Amino acid sequence: xxxxxxxxxxxxxxxxxxxxxxxxxxxxxxxxxxxxxxxxxxxxxxxxxxxxxxxxxxxxxxxxxxxxxxxxxxxxxxxxxxxxxxxxxxxxxxxxxxxxxxxxxxxxxxxxxxxxxxxxxxxxxxxxxxxxxxxxxxxxxxxxxxxxxxxxxxxxxxxxxxxxxxxxxxxxxxxxxxxxxxxxxxxxxxxxxxxxxxxxxxxxxxxxxxxxxxxxxxxxxxxxxxxxxxxxxxxxxxxxxxxxxxxxxxxxxxxxxxxxxxxxxxxxxxxxxxxxxxxxxxxxxxxxxxxxxxxxxx
Amino acid sequence: xxxxxxxxxxxxxxxxxxxxxxxxxxxxxxxxxxxxxxxxxxxxxxxxxxxxxxxxxxxxxxxxxxxxxxxxxxxxxxxxxxxxxxxxxxxxxxxxxxxxxxxxxxxxxxxxxxxxxxxxxxxxxxxxxxxxxxxxxxxxxxxxxxxxxxxxxxxxxxxxxxxxxxxxxxxxxxxxxxxxxxxxxxxxxxxxxxxxxxxxxxxxxxxxxxxxxxxxxxxxxxxxxxxxxxxxxxxxxxxxxxxxxxxxxxxxxxxxxxxxxxxxxxxxxxxxxxxxxxxxxxxxxxxxxxxxxxxxxxxxxxxxxxxxxxxxxxxxxxxxxxxxxxxxxxxxxxxxxxxxxxxxxxxxxxxxxxxxxxxxxxxxxxx
Amino acid sequence: xxxxxxxxxxxxxxxxxxxxxxxxxxxxxxxxxxxxxxxxxxxxxxxxxxxxxxxxxxxxxxxxxxxxxxxxxxxxxxxxxxxxxxxxxxxxxxxxxxxxxxxxxxxxxxxxxxxxxxxxxxxxxxxxxxxxxxxxxxxxxxxxxxxxxxxxxxxxxxxxxxxxxxxxxxxxxxxxxxxxxxxxxxxxxxxxxxxxxxxxxx
Numbered sequence: 110x111x112x113x114x115x116x117x118x119x120x121x122x123x124x125x126x127x128x129x130x131x132x133x134x135x136x137x138x139x140x141x142x143x144x145x146x147x148x149x150x151x152x153x154x155x156x157x158x159x160x161x162x163x164x165x166x167x168x169x170x171x172x173x174x175x176x177x178x179x180x181x182x183x184x185x186x187x188x189x190x191x192x193x194x195x196x197x198x199x200x201x202x203x204x205x206x207x208x209x210x211x212x213x214x215x216x217x218x219x220x221x222x223x224x225x226x227x228x229x230x231x232x233x234x235x236x237x238x239x240x241x242x243x244x245x246x247x248x249x250x251x252x253x254x255x256x257x258x259x260x261x262x263x264x265x266x267x268x269x270x271x272x273x274x275x276x277x278x279x280x281x282x283x284x285x286x287x288x289x290x291x292x293x294x295x296x297x298x299x300x301x302x303x304x305x306x307x308x309x310x311x312x313x314x315x316x317x318x319x320x321x322x323x324x325x326x327x328x329x330x331x332x333x334x335x336x337x338x339x340x341x342x343x344x345x346x347x348x349x350x351x352x353x354x355x356x357x358x359x360x361x362x363x364x365x366x367x368x369x370x371x372x373x374x375x376x377x378x379x380x381x382x383x384x385x386x387x388x389x390x391x392x393x394x395x396x397x398x399x400x401x402x403x404x405x406x407x
Numbered sequence: 408x409x410x411x412x413x414x415x416x417x418x419x420x421x422x423x424x425x426x427x428x429x430x431x432x433x434x435x436x437x438x439x440x441x442x443x444x445x446x447x448x449x450x451x452x453x454x455x456x457x458x459x460x461x462x463x464x465x466x467x468x469x470x471x472x473x474x475x476x477x478x479x480x481x482x483x484x485x486x487x488x489x490x491x492x493x494x495x496x497x498x499x500x501x502x503x504x505x506x507x508x509x510x511x512x513x514x515x516x517x518x519x520x521x522x523x524x525x526x527x528x529x530x531x532x533x534x535x536x537x538x539x540x541x542x543x544x545x546x547x548x549x550x551x552x553x554x555x556x557x558x559x560x561x562x563x564x565x566x567x568x569x570x571x572x573x574x575x576x577x578x579x580x581x582x583x584x585x586x587x588x589x590x591x592x593x594x595x596x597x598x599x600x601x602x603x604x605x606x607x608x609x610x611x612x613x614x615x616x617x618x619x620x621x622x623x624x625x626x627x628x629x630x631x632x633x634x635x636x637x638x639x640x641x642x643x644x645x646x647x648x649x650x651x652x653x654x655x656x657x658x659x660x661x662x663x664x665x666x667x668x669x670x671x672x673x674x675x676x677x678x679x680x681x682x683x684x685x686x687x688x689x690x691x692x693x694x695x696x697x698x699x700x701x702x703x704x705x706x707x708x709x710x711x712x713x714x715x716x717x718x719x720x721x722x723x724x725x726x727x728x729x730x731x732x733x734x735x736x737x738x739x740x741x742x743x744x745x746x747x748x749x750x751x752x753x754x755x756x757x758x759x760x761x762x763x764x765x766x767x768x769x770x771x772x773x774x
Numbered sequence: 775x776x777x778x779x780x781x782x783x784x785x786x787x788x789x790x791x792x793x794x795x796x797x798x799x800x801x802x803x804x805x806x807x808x809x810x811x812x813x814x815x816x817x818x819x820x821x822x823x824x825x826x827x828x829x830x831x832x833x834x835x836x837x838x839x840x841x842x843x844x845x846x847x848x849x850x851x852x853x854x855x856x857x858x859x860x861x862x863x864x865x866x867x868x869x870x871x872x873x874x875x876x877x878x879x880x881x882x883x884x885x886x887x888x889x890x891x892x893x894x895x896x897x898x899x900x901x902x903x904x905x906x907x908x909x910x911x912x913x914x915x916x917x918x919x920x921x922x923x924x925x926x927x928x929x930x931x932x933x934x935x936x937x938x939x940x941x942x943x944x945x946x947x948x949x950x951x952x953x954x955x956x957x958x959x960x961x962x963x964x965x966x967x968x969x970x971x972x973x974x975x976x
Contacts, residue, residue: 115491116491116789117789117790117793119491121491121493122788122789122792123493123494123835124490125792125793125796126792126832126833126834126835127837129796129800129832129833130833130838130872131897132800133799133800133803133833133901133953134897134899134953135897136800136803136804136921136966137803137951137953137966137967137968138896138897138949138966138967138968139920139968141896141897141949143897144591144592144593144895144897145591146587146588146589146590146591147591148490148588149483149486149487149489149490149588149729150487150490151487153483153729153732153733153736153737154729154730154732154733154734154737155733155734155735155736155737156733156737156740158733166796167793167796167797167800168793169790169793169794169797170790178740178741179741179742179743179744180744183415184415184741185415185418185419185741186740186741188415188416188419189419192416215740216742216744216745217744234734234737245720246594246720246724247594247595247720250894251894253894254892254893254894255893272756273756273759274752274755274756276752276756278745278748278749278751278752279744279745279748279749280745286920286968288948288949289949295742295745296744297744297745297747297748298748299748308923310800310804317730317733317734319591319592323804324920325803325804325805325920325921325966325968326804326805326920326921326923327920327921327922327923327924328920328921329920343748343751343752345751358744358747359747360743360744360747361747361750375744375747
């Protein structure tokens with residue numbers, strides 16, 4: 110039998126070269142979706158194959174990798190992807206945003222500000238921001254070529270007419286370097302401002318749709334809006350119940366079937382870090398203290 | 408007091424142990440071997456090889472076993488393995504005209520040179536569940552003749568001799584064959600890429616699309632010119648050696664549909680072609696593929712393309728079951744961050760709606 | 775004549791050397807004007823600098839048509855080394871090249887003769903790799919654009935002397951355009967099509 114033998118970071122070298130060339134063009138043309146010959150990965154399409162291919166193409170033995178899904182290092186798909194790279198590339202992994210050199214994410218941008226020595230790799234399901242307005246690739250490609258984005262503004266304005274607000278709460282379209290309209294991946298619009306003028310390199314991989322795109326560091330990223338309806342990031346009414354953070358994105362945890370719920374940070378590393386530093390919310394629990402001690406002992 | 412859920416890693420490991428046990432089932436029942444799958448579930452192996460794009464019966468059988476008989480999961484396993492294999496080049500085109508046919512039928516002629524050969528087929532079996540198969544069944548020995556040396560020319564070649572069917576498009580000498588697993592796909596796509604996409608495409612999807620053309624959504628008046636199944640030689644032209652090296656033989660099914668005419672003031676009318684090819688014995692797949700191939704040639708043949716099966720972007724973007732199942736099933740992954748974002752927006756919109764629709768009297772009373 | 779056995783070697787560790795080289799080039803492209811170092815060593819045929827050799831081994835293959843300037847293409851060692859180690863087809867028509875290697879900047883052809891991409895596919899453009907004298911001394915250039923926090927300053931000794939004036943065509947062509955990679959020994963600087971360069975004189 111043809112027993113499988115796999116390369117460092119799984120991908121063969123020819124595939125890595127192809128992806129690396131696509132990444133360089135993506136950086137050179139911010140926000141433009143570069144087609145690439147996405148490979149079949151050992152995890153399903155739609156489960157992060159684009160992000161995994163980008164990470165596999167850039168990752169080296171000196172890197173420290175963090176993987177998050179919904180902001181958390183401990184969601185099952187994040188664990189699965191982190192284990193994949195720990196196994197195939199033998200890289201060090203971390204949950205601490207600050208310590209990571211490569212962060213692969215699905216649906217969130219970490220709360221902790223990113224720095225220059227980091228690359229943020231997004232998993233992207235549908236890279237084309239115009240796809241739900243125009244399903245045909247031939248058409249959307251022409252619209253990008255001509256920077257013809259009127260349709261997108263019409264859609265957003267129809268929302269305002271109907272609901273009084275732009276009814277897009279995540280995957281909120283942005284314009285990159287004043288040229289390409291880009292899908293930020295399904296991050297909540299709360300995270301959009303973090304993409305603007307970010308010191309870290311941001312790479313986006315869409316495996317099933319076979320596209321790679323990028324935002325270079327220190328690049329202007331503007332959320333689409335109107336003068337009379339400016340972009341507003343989503344705000345929460347209460348601080349995190351565990352760490353009392355005022356400006357983080359919160360998950361709603363349903364605590365019973367009688368309407369009880371609480372709000373806690375979706376970025377678990379950020380939340381744990383704040384609790385370890387002595388910040389306590391209304392419902393903060395003892396186990397974090399123990400955990401912090403374990404860390405310092407270990 | 409609230410503690411965030413932890414221990415995902417242990418949960419994953421245990422889930423995989425549960426899977427391994429469920430796969431094995433009752434351990435007092437003998438384990439199924441790869442040979443048994445390959446020999447007794449041969450058509451499942453054929454499908455996994457075809458849609459997995461890898462001709463290896465043993466690996467396909469392993470994939471079926473590992474996937475607990477879920478063929479799309481098995482196809483996925485084979486594809487993921489295939490993606491890591493090095494490429495040495497493309498084989499010479501196989502000559503299906505020189506196929507050692509085990510089965511060959513044409514619906515367009517009563518008899519054809521080389522004869523109609525029924526071969527192993529479900530056709531004309533009465534679909535009655537057979538209790539004899541439930542255990543220890545030994546089939547009767549079939550009548551076997553000497554392999555005929557008579558040539559079995561393709562029906563389309565016979566029609567082509569008189570110009571009754573369009574000639575099969577010839578590739579330019581030295582033109583490379585597209586490979587959508589190595590190059591990103593762009594639209595409009597050439598026929599080589601379309602055929603590759605269909606050959607890898609989901610049998611059920613192609614069946615439904617092909618069927619839709621028969622029911623009038625892009626009708627193309629097909630006749631099954633010929634369906635043949637048998638062995639062909641595969642050869643590889645090694646640049647250094649200077650001649651084609653035989654690599655072995657594979658089993659293929661080929662379907663050539665003969666469809667209604669094209670023609671113009673300058674060109675005599677002739678039948679048009681639809682083509683299907685698959686590994687192993689896969690007649691439903693190749694016939695469906697031939698119908699869809701013909702439908703997708705609408706633009707090239709100057710026909711109006713209004714039906715789903717004629718829409719190249721629609722068909723090619725949705726035919727792949729590994730892509731489709733991944734994206735459909737990814738809805739299982741947590742989406743609570745985006746959901747929270749929508750929930751917040753919806754609550755805000757509802758609050759504003761309620762305020763706007765509160766009768767004035769009540770507003771005043773409240774104030 | 776050099777036989778294959780006598781050709782300078784490629785990377786000792788193909789996988790990790792290519793990764794390390796790529797990260798240097800990626801960082802260079804992401805932070806225009808910043809000087810990145812290429813650490814892995816490979817053999818360097820004839821006029822090829824070690825940075826160029828490492829980039830070739832990292833990014834070139836059968837799928838990347840390659841255009842060589844006269845000084846490169848006249849060296850049979852360079853041509854043989856590239857063919858043996860990368861397999862990249864060397865072509866005469868610069869307008870379909872994925873990469874161009876320039877060792878004699880003074881005779882750099884008009885940039886319009888390289889692939890500029892199309893409006894639909896601006897990525898289908900040539901990455902032009904130019905070997906230069908120095909990337910840490912010489913004239914000062916002020917760079918602005920994506921990847922740069924405000925202004926970056928590059929000190930370099932470059933031929934042709936009017937390279938950055940010629941590159942101004944990128945402003946009007948965008949999103950089409952040429953991406954440049956400058957190499958001096960093991961130092962690499964990238965100037966993607968979004969970077970605007972102003973000469974500050976010597």
